[in-house]
Amino acid sequence: MDTSQLLKGVLDLAVLAVLRKEDGYGYDVLRRLRQGGLDDVGDASVYGTLRRLYNAGLLTSYVVPSEEGPHRKYYSLNEPGRERLLESGKTWKSFARTLDDLLGEGA
Amino acid sequence: MNTQTNTEVQHYLDGMRDALSDLPAAEVAEIMDDAGAHVVEVAEEMGDEFSLAALIDRLGTPRAYAEELRVAAGYPSPSSPAAATGGGTSFVARLAFWSLVAGTVVAFGFGFTRGDTLEATVLVGLCTAAAALLVFRQEGLMADIAALPETKAVKDALARADRSDVQRAFASLRTFQPVWWVGRALLIAAGGILVYRPAFGFLVALALAALSLVAGPKARTDRRWLWVSLPSTGFALGVLLLILGTLMTRWDSYPISNSTSYNAPPPTPANIYVFDKDGKPLTDVHLYDEDGRPLNAPWYGCDGDNRHDNRYPRPRVVHDETGCHETPGVPFTVVMPTVPTTTTPPTTTSQPTATESPAPSTTPSAPVTTTG
Numbered sequence: 448m449d450t451s452q453l454l455k456g457v458l459d460l461a462v463l464a465v466l467r468k469e470d471g472y473g474y475d476v477l478r479r480l481r482q483g484g485l486d487d488v489g490d491a492s493v494y495g496t497l498r499r500l501y502n503a504g505l506l507t508s509y510v511v512p513s514e515e516g517p518h519r520k521y522y523s524l525n526e527p528g529r530e531r532l533l534e535s536g537k538t539w540k541s542f543a544r545t546l547d548d549l550l551g552e553g554a
Numbered sequence: 555m556n557t558q559t560n561t562e563v564q565h566y567l568d569g570m571r572d573a574l575s576d577l578p579a580a581e582v583a584e585i586m587d588d589a590g591a592h593v594v595e596v597a598e599e600m601g602d603e604f605s606l607a608a609l610i611d612r613l614g615t616p617r618a619y620a621e622e623l624r625v626a627a628g629y630p631s632p633s634s635p636a637a638a639t640g641g642g643t644s645f646v647a648r649l650a651f652w653s654l655v656a657g658t659v660v661a662f663g664f665g666f667t668r669g670d671t672l673e674a675t676v677l678v679g680l681c682t683a684a685a686a687l688l689v690f691r692q693e694g695l696m697a698d699i700a701a702l703p704e705t706k707a708v709k710d711a712l713a714r715a716d717r718s719d720v721q722r723a724f725a726s727l728r729t730f731q732p733v734w735w736v737g738r739a740l741l742i743a744a745g746g747i748l749v750y751r752p753a754f755g756f757l758v759a760l761a762l763a764a765l766s767l768v769a770g771p772k773a774r775t776d777r778r779w780l781w782v783s784l785p786s787t788g789f790a791l792g793v794l795l796l797i798l799g800t801l802m803t804r805w806d807s808y809p810i811s812n813s814t815s816y817n818a819p820p821p822t823p824a825n826i827y828v829f830d831k832d833g834k835p836l837t838d839v840h841l842y843d844e845d846g847r848p849l850n851a852p853w854y855g856c857d858g859d860n861r862h863d864n865r866y867p868r869p870r871v872v873h874d875e876t877g878c879h880e881t882p883g884v885p886f887t888v889v890m891p892t893v894p895t896t897t898t899p900p901t902t903t904s905q906p907t908a909t910e911s912p913a914p915s916t917t918p919s920a921p922v923t924t925t926g
Contacts, residue, residue: 494589495626
């Protein structure tokens, strides 16, 4: 099964999760997702997701100038973002359990 | 990064910007801040192995990149370029554009004139509503509108303003945008109360206020919401100016303090006659209350001239068969009651109090001094 299809539904949650401990700029978030094992995640999808979460008021952003190259826009989780992460995390866990049960030892 | 790389990365970025050009400029700028920096970073990482082909291999074509980002960000899908060729659609696009402009202007006028322009507003309002419906329903219309020469002119003007200092000042105000959205909704509701009071129109205003609240954040990423957001802004600004204007005239007519309107209105009999203790009428007396505020009252003369002051007594205005007359003076005389020895003389006379300061006179009725 193509994991990129699965990813679409949970990319929000994944992005919120990697921003929980530490703020990050776009490429940072992308790297953390890949390091976490989401190899299939698309670059543009991550940037798009960041914009959507930001426009939905779940993230705040600030710009940090960098010595070499363009300045970087960091995103950080705000209170609504934390709440969303908690909620969606619960939903995901119960969903994953349900699917595990359905699959049983067949998988 | 060498110049060659630079040009090719720039080319890639231009392609991306092009593919996103239907989105609001501010949002595109934000995206390019993020994703543009990302492209540059990826290109830098490639080092010597960089080529446009390698970049496209890694990230996809600029258009594909933009499309993937668009889907993930939940922006409206781009309009199909095929639709932009029909002559009919450009007419609809033009109609939608000018309806937006007219709708905004008329909404402003409607708010500012307190609903004087009802017929025109209903007419143009319907046009704008129809245009909004079209914009939301008809795919590709936004691209047609974006392709109109007038839209391009507006865009160019905005882009020029973007580079000026004024824009930098405005950019910092973006943080307060949500405050404005709420304020705008309140102003629209206030406009509903000012114009209609509790009637059907008031409900419409409330609904519009709610709609404008939704339109604010939406318009940031989806231009179609401008058809709601701009007329809302026009109306809200009109109401704001109206309210400010009303407040200014209030201040003009109550120069001392606004609180006068909360106190009981000053006694304003048609006329007031003042006599000193000898029964001599006093003219040109100016009346004040305990706070030193003039007891102003309006007075209307014969030829439409009027005053608003605290000078009494006023000339009497008499209407008879020969017309209207203004008669100065006092129409009656009074006999002052005898002042008993045990009480202090009445303080309502205009005599200087210094002359009364000697011990109470032993002669009961004779005046001590004469009025000057």
